[in-house]
Amino acid sequence: MTTATATPTIERPLDDDFAAPASREALERAAASLSSHGIETVIVSDGATARDFVLTQIPRGSEVHWGAGVTATEIGLAAALEVSPDVIALRPRLSAMDRATQGDQMRKLGAAPDVFVNSANAVTEDGSIVSASASGSQLGPIASGAGRVFFVIGAQKVVPDLATALRRIETHVVPLEDARALQAYGFHTSLNKILILHGERPGRITVVLVEEAIGF
Numbered sequence: 001m002t003t004a005t006a007t008p009t010i011e012r013p014l015d016d017d018f019a020a021p022a023s024r025e026a027l028e029r030a031a032a033s034l035s036s037h038g039i040e041t042v043i044v045s046d047g048a049t050a051r052d053f054v055l056t057q058i059p060r061g062s063e064v065h066w067g068a069g070v071t072a073t074e075i076g077l078a079a080a081l082e083v084s085p086d087v088i089a090l091r092p093r094l095s096a097m098d099r100a101t102q103g104d105q106m107r108k109l110g111a112a113p114d115v116f117v118n119s120a121n122a123v124t125e126d127g128s129i130v131s132a133s134a135s136g137s138q139l140g141p142i143a144s145g146a147g148r149v150f151f152v153i154g155a156q157k158v159v160p161d162l163a164t165a166l167r168r169i170e171t172h173v174v175p176l177e178d179a180r181a182l183q184a185y186g187f188h189t190s191l192n193k194i195l196i197l198h199g200e201r202p203g204r205i206t207v208v209l210v211e212e213a214i215g216f
Contacts, residue, residue, distance in 0.1 A: 033127030
């Protein structure tokens with residue numbers, strides 16, 4: 001029997017203008033800009049294709065970690081990584097550890113995986129990736145800790161410029177993440193840290209832009 005999950009209550013003002021997918025042309029401009037900044041970028045039609053693409057790109061035997069956001073769960077990527085015999089999934093291992101007695105080990109294990117999989121909160125058409133966080137636990141691996149990084153990003157997150165990206169985070173992402181955090185953890189989120197990637201050495205980061213709205 002399947003138990004329905006209650007829809008989180010959104011307590012903060014929400015700007016729904018950032019929920020609609022950007023055009024194919026906007027995705028192509030973002031992809032070209034990211035590629036010119038050393039960030040390999042592909043455009044796919046849907047979440048299932050994005051999931052399958054990422055799974056085929058991860059080297060066998062890699063230690064793989066992923067963020068606790070909505071996208072990887074929504075497209076089935078988190079579930080596939082957890083049971084894959086081809087990788088060493090770190091999230092189940094971390095979930096089984098005791099933060100009170102193994103906190104240092106958990107921090108080190110999650111900070112520098114071979115591969116880190118995540119989404120982002122916004123991508124600009126001129127080639128920047130913007131990620132916000134309360135704890136910052138996913139930002140370290142993205143910035144430098146992980147050997148490889150794969151982003152799966154829905155088309156609704158593609159925006160014209162950095163100012164719009166930051167407004168999207170403040171007025172759209174934070175209210176939705178706040179509701180999710182209250183339901184999942186019992187406390188509010190906070191916008192404590194923002195990472196902006198303008199470029200990377202070629203081969204380290206791959207972005208998968210999806211032509212549909214995924215996550216928030």
